[in-house]
Amino acid sequence: MSVTSSETRQRSWWRSNQQWLTPWLFLTPGMIMFALYVVWPIFESFRISFYDWDGLGEAQWLGWANYQELFKDRAFKTSLKNNVIWLVLYMLAVPMGLGIAIFLNQTVRGIRIYKSLFFFPFVISQVVVGLMFSWFYAPNFGLLYKLTEFLTGKGIAVLADPDLVTYGIIAAGLWPQIAYCMILYLTGLNNVAPDQIEAARLDGAKGFKMLWYVILPQLRPATFIAVVVTVIGALRSFDLVSIMTNGGPFGSSRVLSYYMYEQALSEYGYRMGYGAAIAVILFLIMMVFISGFIWKMVRDERGVN
Amino acid sequence: MLHLKKSAPLALGIALLAGTSAMAQQRTLNYYADFDPIPLAAFEALIADFEAANPDIDVVLQNFDHEGYKTAIRNFLTTDAPDLANWYAGNRMAPFVNSGQFMDVSDVWADNGLDESLGSAIASMTIDGKQWGVPYTYYQWGIYFNKTAYEQVGAEVPTTYDEFVANCELFAAADIDCLTTGTSALWPGAGIFDYLNLRTNGYEYHMALTSGDVAWTDDGVRETFAQWARIQPYITENHAAIDWQDAATLLVQGRAANYVMGNFAVGVFKDGGMTDETLGFMPFPTINPDVARAEEAPTDTIHIPAGATNVEDAKTFLAFVAQADVQTKLNEALGQLPINSGSTVGSDPFITAGFELLSTTPGGIAQFFDRDAPAEMAKLGMEGFQEFMVIPDNLDDILARLEQARERIYQ
Numbered sequence: 001m002s003v004t005s006s007e008t009r010q011r012s013w014w015r016s017n018q019q020w021l022t023p024w025l026f027l028t029p030g031m032i033m034f035a036l037y038v039v040w041p042i043f044e045s046f047r048i049s050f051y052d053w054d055g056l057g058e059a060q061w062l063g064w065a066n067y068q069e070l071f072k073d074r075a076f077k078t079s080l081k082n083n084v085i086w087l088v089l090y091m092l093a094v095p096m097g098l099g100i101a102i103f104l105n106q107t108v109r110g111i112r113i114y115k116s117l118f119f120f121p122f123v124i125s126q127v128v129v130g131l132m133f134s135w136f137y138a139p140n141f142g143l144l145y146k147l148t149e150f151l152t153g154k155g156i157a158v159l160a161d162p163d164l165v166t167y168g169i170i171a172a173g174l175w176p177q178i179a180y181c182m183i184l185y186l187t188g189l190n191n192v193a194p195d196q197i198e199a200a201r202l203d204g205a206k207g208f209k210m211l212w213y214v215i216l217p218q219l220r221p222a223t224f225i226a227v228v229v230t231v232i233g234a235l236r237s238f239d240l241v242s243i244m245t246n247g248g249p250f251g252s253s254r255v256l257s258y259y260m261y262e263q264a265l266s267e268y269g270y271r272m273g274y275g276a277a278i279a280v281i282l283f284l285i286m287m288v289f290i291s292g293f294i295w296k297m298v299r300d301e302r303g304v305n
Numbered sequence: 306m307l308h309l310k311k312s313a314p315l316a317l318g319i320a321l322l323a324g325t326s327a328m329a330q331q332r333t334l335n336y337y338a339d340f341d342p343i344p345l346a347a348f349e350a351l352i353a354d355f356e357a358a359n360p361d362i363d364v365v366l367q368n369f370d371h372e373g374y375k376t377a378i379r380n381f382l383t384t385d386a387p388d389l390a391n392w393y394a395g396n397r398m399a400p401f402v403n404s405g406q407f408m409d410v411s412d413v414w415a416d417n418g419l420d421e422s423l424g425s426a427i428a429s430m431t432i433d434g435k436q437w438g439v440p441y442t443y444y445q446w447g448i449y450f451n452k453t454a455y456e457q458v459g460a461e462v463p464t465t466y467d468e469f470v471a472n473c474e475l476f477a478a479a480d481i482d483c484l485t486t487g488t489s490a491l492w493p494g495a496g497i498f499d500y501l502n503l504r505t506n507g508y509e510y511h512m513a514l515t516s517g518d519v520a521w522t523d524d525g526v527r528e529t530f531a532q533w534a535r536i537q538p539y540i541t542e543n544h545a546a547i548d549w550q551d552a553a554t555l556l557v558q559g560r561a562a563n564y565v566m567g568n569f570a571v572g573v574f575k576d577g578g579m580t581d582e583t584l585g586f587m588p589f590p591t592i593n594p595d596v597a598r599a600e601e602a603p604t605d606t607i608h609i610p611a612g613a614t615n616v617e618d619a620k621t622f623l624a625f626v627a628q629a630d631v632q633t634k635l636n637e638a639l640g641q642l643p644i645n646s647g648s649t650v651g652s653d654p655f656i657t658a659g660f661e662l663l664s665t666t667p668g669g670i671a672q673f674f675d676r677d678a679p680a681e682m683a684k685l686g687m688e689g690f691q692e693f694m695v696i697p698d699n700l701d702d703i704l705a706r707l708e709q710a711r712e713r714i715y716q
Contacts, residue, residue, distance in 0.1 A: 054400055054404065055379055056379060056382070056383060056400060056401070056404035056406055057403065057404035057405070069713075074706070137546070138546065138551075139542070139543035139546055139547060140543075140547075140551075140555070157542075157543035157546050158546075159545075159546035160542075160543035160544070160545040160546035160547075160695070162695070162696075245489070245546075246489065246490070246491075248488075248489060248491070248545055248546075248688075248691065249488075249545030249546070249691060249692070249695060250545070250688045250689070250691045250692035250695070251688055262684075265376060266376065267372070267375045267376065267680075268675070268680040268681060268683055268684035269680070269681075269684075270400055270680050270681065271681065
């Protein structure tokens with residue numbers, strides 16, 4: 001008798017609480033992972049950034065010294081400047097992707113093949129993109145070098161030139177990024193309401209005005225996603241720098257993420273604390289954008305409701 | 306990646322254990338290394354000999370990718386230490402010695418008389434008066450040159466730096482790069498700096514500079530860079546975007562005449578089609594005749610990690626690798642030079658030239674810039690050398706930056 005009573009009591013506790021408990025139960029595994037692999041490392045990075053630590057021996061408390069050094073460090077300034085160049089120029093992927101998407105948004109024979117060919121660079125790995133472009137730029141045998149040598153008599157080795165190298169790597173990065181933005185806009189264009197276009201056409205809108213006042217407002221969700229992924233792509237531009245130049249020549253193509261890796265983890269990097277300080281700065285820069293995006297998303301959701 | 310690699314030797318180890326199960330209990334010796342194909346074959350032969358001499362020890366070699374090893378070692382030393390690990394001599398091992406990751410093996414040196422037989426390398430293996438590993442090979446650096454290019458322009462092989470610079474004019478007139486290099490991985494440029502500095506200021510000064518006792522803004526350093534500036538216009542353009550192997554191609558094709566390199570490059574030159582008739586080797590020419598000739602010869606070494614489980618057998622292995630006959634056989638296969646003074650060298654002309662060069666060196670033998678200087682200084686220095694070779698006008702700025710770094714790093 002007592003057994004059944006406790007059972008009913010248990011069941012009734014579950015029944016009365018399951019409404020609010022269930023979502024938490026489903027969320028728990030994700031939250032544990034997020035806390036363990038995202039939140040905790042963030043705080044750990046903050047902590048390590050106040051130490052001088054080679055990753056092996058004893059860590060030594062430094063206070064703000066790593067940050068003070070950072071703001072005097074020319075390599076850090078170069079990386080920061082390059083990150084800004086990346087952010088600005090990488091944004092070109094959005095209008096260019098839109099242009100190609102509009103161009104491909106027509107019904108002719110074999111359009112699917114053209115679409116997949118344009119999408120192809122996004123499918124191949126960044127490492128492969130980097131290798132292909134470094135051969136394209138390579139001194140003595142690269143296509144671009146040969147071409148400029150043929151045209152001007154003197155070949156341009158983009159990756160050996162401290163002033164050109166960052167632009168050369170961004171060009172390589174834009175290739176897949178444009179394809180990504182294109183595919184976002186292509187799906188967006190499928191959802192553009194045909195009756196609105198019809199109505200606009202009756203009112204005499206065409207060309208650029210049609211694009212600006214009728215099509216683009218309907219593509220706003222696609223634009224938002226395209227901008228978000230492009231900003232994030234620009235800030236974490238690590239793989240191309242690592243594959244194409246290793247940050248060289250003499251550090252001219254470094255970005256923050258690569259500089260962090262160099263200081264903390266690379267062949268000559270034994271400065272975990274300094275690397276962590278760079279990571280913290282990069283995190284703060286990203287936070288500016290991330291909070292902006294989140295703020296916009298929250299506002300949009302409220303607006304819809 | 307690591308797991309895949311790990312399973313292979315594990316499977317091998319199991320197979321070996323199964324095959325030798327009839328034998329009395331075998332003890333396992335785990336050995337982590339970073340060999341390229343040729344050294345790997347040489348070491349597999351060495352391990353076979355060792356196991357034949359010590360049937361109760363089973364050496365399990367796990368080979369890593371050469372570049373990946375340099376970062377992997379920091380992880381496995383602290384988490385999953387093997388009984389033996391490859392590394393390098395000089396300051397390059399200092400981080401692991403100072404943090405207590407490598408074991409003191411002075412007893413191996415004392416018990417086997419290595420102070421005598423490996424005497425030439427004892428300085429580069431010693432930190433705080435103790436030895437921290439055993440060296441098994443080294444190789445000379447110098448200038449490798451294309452004999453055909455020399456004949457084409459009618460240049461003589463130089464013995465002094467002035468002659469070398471004069472030759473550069475001849476090569477430039479024939480549209481041949483006098484000196485080639487590929488600094489996309491930075492270190493080849495350090496070879497040029499080391500030799501210029503050794504020839505201008507001598508071994509003692511060079512060592513004082515790499516250990517932080519001389520300012521980078523010192524007149525001696527400026528003199529070295531002034532000598533460098535004389536050949537800077539004749540160095541392969543765009544070297545900053547070229548791998549050292551691609552620069553080797555330029556030498557093979559006769560588009561470049563000279564290359565400051567280590568003896569390991571001979572294999573690349575010969576793969577490209579050069580022979581003993583077309584490939585030449587010369588010591589780096591004399592700059593200051595009052596300075597005793599010093600050379601550069603990086604030493605490769607084996608260490609026992611502090612976390613090793615089978616220390617006894619690891620020490621047996623180190624003693625075995627130090628033996629004269631073992632080093633003779635190993636280095637014949639490696640195409641490099643043995644450390645043990647009782648060893649003999651192969652008949653290859655570049656090996657004999659290197660042996661001749663190093664055994665008669667009056668000044669001293671340096672490791673290499675990135676092994677003599679601490680890691681961080683090495684990185685900044687090599688970047689500075691690359692920058693100087695691209696924009697020589699930045700010299701003052703480069704030296705001021707390096708001096709600032711020196712004051713921070715060696716404090």
